[in-house]
Amino acid sequence: MCSVRPQGLSEEFAVSGHRACQGCAEILAVRLALKGFGRDTILVMATGCMEIISTPLPTTDWRLPWIHVAFENAAAVASGVESALKILMEKNKIPKKDIHVVAIAGDGGTGDIGLQALSGALERGHKFTYICVDNEAYMNTGIQSSSLTPYGAATTTTPAGKKSIGQSTWKKNMPKIAAAHNIPYVATACPSYPFDLINKVKKARMVNGPSYIHILSVCPTGWRIPTDLAIRYGRLAVETGVFPLYEIVNGKYSLTYNPEPLRHMVDYFNGQGRYRHLTVKTISKIQERVNLDWKRLKRLCELK
Amino acid sequence: MKKGIEVSIAASIAAQLARVEVIAAYPITPQTHIVEHLAELVANGELDAVYINVESEHSAMSACCGSSAAGARTFTSTSSQGMELMHEILFIASGMRFPIVMAAVNRALSAPLSIWGDHSDIMAARDTGWIMLFCENGQEVVDSTIMAFKIAEDRRVLLPIMVNLDGFSLSHVIEPIEFPSQEEVDAFLPPYNPLYTLHPDKPLTMGAYAMPELYTEAKYAQEMALINSKDVVTEVMNDFSKTFGRRYKPVETYNTDNADFVYIALGSIGENIKTAIHEMKEQGKEAGFVSLRLFRPFPGDELLSVLKDKKRIAVVERAMPGGAANGPLFHEIATLMYTGGIDVKIENYILGLGGRDVLPETFIDIYNGVAHTKDTVPVKEKNYDVIGVRG
Ligand SMILES: Cc1ncc(C[n+]2csc(CCOP(=O)(O)OP(=O)(O)O)c2C)c(N)n1
Ligand code: SF4
Numbered sequence: 001m002c003s004v005r006p007q008g009l010s011e012e013f014a015v016s017g018h019r020a021c022q023g024c025a026e027i028l029a030v031r032l033a034l035k036g037f038g039r040d041t042i043l044v045m046a047t048g049c050m051e052i053i054s055t056p057l058p059t060t061d062w063r064l065p066w067i068h069v070a071f072e073n074a075a076a077v078a079s080g081v082e083s084a085l086k087i088l089m090e091k092n093k094i095p096k097k098d099i100h101v102v103a104i105a106g107d108g109g110t111g112d113i114g115l116q117a118l119s120g121a122l123e124r125g126h127k128f129t130y131i132c133v134d135n136e137a138y139m140n141t142g143i144q145s146s147s148l149t150p151y152g153a154a155t156t157t158t159p160a161g162k163k164s165i166g167q168s169t170w171k172k173n174m175p176k177i178a179a180a181h182n183i184p185y186v187a188t189a190c191p192s193y194p195f196d197l198i199n200k201v202k203k204a205r206m207v208n209g210p211s212y213i214h215i216l217s218v219c220p221t222g223w224r225i226p227t228d229l230a231i232r233y234g235r236l237a238v239e240t241g242v243f244p245l246y247e248i249v250n251g252k253y254s255l256t257y258n259p260e261p262l263r264h265m266v267d268y269f270n271g272q273g274r275y276r277h278l279t280v281k282t283i284s285k286i287q288e289r290v291n292l293d294w295k296r297l298k299r300l301c302e303l304k
Numbered sequence: 305m306k307k308g309i310e311v312s313i314a315a316s317i318a319a320q321l322a323r324v325e326v327i328a329a330y331p332i333t334p335q336t337h338i339v340e341h342l343a344e345l346v347a348n349g350e351l352d353a354v355y356i357n358v359e360s361e362h363s364a365m366s367a368c369c370g371s372s373a374a375g376a377r378t379f380t381s382t383s384s385q386g387m388e389l390m391h392e393i394l395f396i397a398s399g400m401r402f403p404i405v406m407a408a409v410n411r412a413l414s415a416p417l418s419i420w421g422d423h424s425d426i427m428a429a430r431d432t433g434w435i436m437l438f439c440e441n442g443q444e445v446v447d448s449t450i451m452a453f454k455i456a457e458d459r460r461v462l463l464p465i466m467v468n469l470d471g472f473s474l475s476h477v478i479e480p481i482e483f484p485s486q487e488e489v490d491a492f493l494p495p496y497n498p499l500y501t502l503h504p505d506k507p508l509t510m511g512a513y514a515m516p517e518l519y520t521e522a523k524y525a526q527e528m529a530l531i532n533s534k535d536v537v538t539e540v541m542n543d544f545s546k547t548f549g550r551r552y553k554p555v556e557t558y559n560t561d562n563a564d565f566v567y568i569a570l571g572s573i574g575e576n577i578k579t580a581i582h583e584m585k586e587q588g589k590e591a592g593f594v595s596l597r598l599f600r601p602f603p604g605d606e607l608l609s610v611l612k613d614k615k616r617i618a619v620v621e622r623a624m625p626g627g628a629a630n631g632p633l634f635h636e637i638a639t640l641m642y643t644g645g646i647d648v649k650i651e652n653y654i655l656g657l658g659g660r661d662v663l664p665e666t667f668i669d670i671y672n673g674v675a676h677t678k679d680t681v682p683v684k685e686k687n688y689d690v691i692g693v694r695g
Contacts, residue, residue, distance in 0.1 A: 040504045042502045042504065044370065051513070055509055055511075055512035056512065056513060057512045057514045058518070062507070062509055063507055065502040065504055065507045066507070066508075068510070068513075069366055069370070070393060072362070073363060073366035076362070077369055077370035079328070079367045080326065080356065080368060080369060080370025080371035081371065082370075083328075083354040083370075084325065084354075084378075085374055087352070087354045088325065090352075091352065093375075093495075094503065099503070117360075117363045120359030124357065
């Protein structure tokens with residue numbers, strides 16, 4: 001029997017003992033990503049679920065150098081770390097070594113409060129990877145909406161009600177915003193497709209400049225789904241075209257997985273408590289939008 | 305040999321002499337000349353450092369935290385709204401014990417918008433856990449900046465420091481300043497040898513969160529480090545005096561031995577107070593002046609020993625109380641006197657806000673007890689006088 005398992009991935013950098021909820025795909029995403037980055041990595045993390053579940057003093061979940069400063073500044077802190085390493089190596093104060101700096105933040109820490117710091121860091125061209133672990137709401141403070149919460153999803157600050165369908169704005173396109181900075185590498189990924197995720201991380205690590213990976217990270221708690229279904233819902237998001245898997249290498253888009261024909265949205269919405277209230281009409285409105293976005297993406301992929 | 309130079313430029317040369325390795329800064333008047341000159345020094349290869357052109361002060365302080373965590377000697381500078389935008393991260397820098405040095409060019413806060421100097425910004429940031437030095441003139445800015453790195457990086461301290469200088473009235477004046485040579489500074493200030501750094505060869509977790517059972521202990525340890533840093537500040541100031549011949553103390557006094565009446569103030573206004581004292585002396589009136597070169601940690605013992613036999617004390621400050629009973633500096637002096645058993649009259653004067661000129665004669669008026677009747681309108685239920693409010 002031949003093994004399809006990529007080599008050298010047995011080492012764990014996010015270890016057991018953390019306090020993530022059962023079935024959390026966000027910690028899985030981080031764990032897989034760190035395998036791809038490997039040992040010579042410094043991790044900068046924004047405030048959010050991953051920080052809170054992993055580092056109650058005096059314990060830690062991280063076997064890599066790890067720093068948390070605040071919610072909105074992971075990219076700026078990473079800029080400082082990267083710059084310091086560069087000058088200290090230039091001055092031979094520390095041995096020359098290819099150390100990679102990785103900043104990780106949630107959808108809120110990336111698309112809302114941290115957007116400015118992220119934009120600044122991408123634009124300055126630091127050699128680092130920024131990962132957005134997107135669970136589509138502020139989960140750490142208890143499921144409030146962010147600008148990456150999808151249309152129609154109920155959160156505690158966009159509850160569904162007589163006069164509300166839940167989130168009333170469309171999900172912000174963060175990968176496109178990152179790509180608009182003309183950085184060499186942007187990708188989307190999902191831990192339901194672990195090797196695709198790890199491959200993208202490895203590519204990001206090789207890039208000489210900023211890279212951005214947007215990872216859909218299913219959150220059973222916030223999405224109101226059973227704890228054993230995170231992987232399945234990640235796959236459904238990809239198969240329905242809600243969360244396409246693609247790369248933007250030096251501005252060139254390409255799908256890394258083509259799930260066509262797309263499944264119907266209903267398959268994805270079914271069973272998610274956050275979409276329980278959606279009417280057939282709203283679902284078809286969302287379906288239309290997803291179809292349109294999918295077409296646009298495919299057109300981008302065709303551009304030479 | 306002394307060289308006539310703008311104090312802002314002198315501050316950046318001091319950072320260059322300290323061999324800073326990472327600078328992350330964002331422009332704001334009246335701090336701009338400091339960061340511009342540093343950017344120039346880096347661009348010309350005269351300073352071997354990385355200048356991170358961040359997109360905001362919030363990111364400036366964040367990048368400084370990252371750089372310091374990775375083990376580089378780190379410098380920044382800001383003023384006013386920039387200091388406010390950094391505010392959140394100022395606490396984190398001190399809580400995580402990063403020996404960052406910042407030139408704080410003191411300026412008024414909006415609204416109304418004012419680019420001119422006063423101490424509103426630093427008073428809003430006074431309890432962020434940073435060591436705070438104040439300068440009266442350009443020479444002190446240069447010397448304090450060099451001393452700041454030595455204090456901050458001392459393993460007994462490991463805390464960030466602000467070197468405060470008044471916007472425009474100090475930052476933009478040209479003064480004769482003596483610069484130590486690079487060799488002298490190198491001998492005084494060894495390269496930064498950090499205790500802990502972010503490095504894959506020795507993974508560490510920095511910036512973890514504390515549950516209620518540990519938070520108090522962590523904060524207590526930080527507070528003790530800050531309080532104990534006073535001894536290191538004094539030690540470094542003494543070392544500096546020995547090496548460079550210019551004497552510095554946490555609490556500076558001028559003519560206090562002869563006088564029953566003393567002014568207390570922070571920053572460059574001290575120079576005007578001293579001029580007034582000199583003039584008064586010629587009229588046979590004895591007044592003294594106490595300048596807090598060190599404001600955080602508060603040098604209570606040193607102050608008490610100066611104030612203990614005085615008959616009248618005037619605290620002069622450049623920030624509005626914001627609805628408090630008195631100005632912020634007054635609070636601390638009054639508390640110190642009460643707990644130190646000094647029961648004498650103490651007055652509070654708010655002046656020089658938003659760059660308003662304060663002439664030496666104002667201090668003569670304060671001495672004569674007429675300052676508050678000149679050009680002022682009364683404020684109800686107040687324990688302080690705002691000098692020069694036009695009715
Ligand atoms: C300046 C500031 N505002 C608000 C908060 C409170 N806060 C902490 S984490 C968080 C939400 C995090 O959401 P996200 O970035 O999506 O990450 P997740 O927890 O979902 O992984 C909020 C609002 C904070 N820490 N700092
Ligand atoms: S709330 Fe969601 S993202 Fe946060 S730890 Fe729990 S499952 Fe994971």
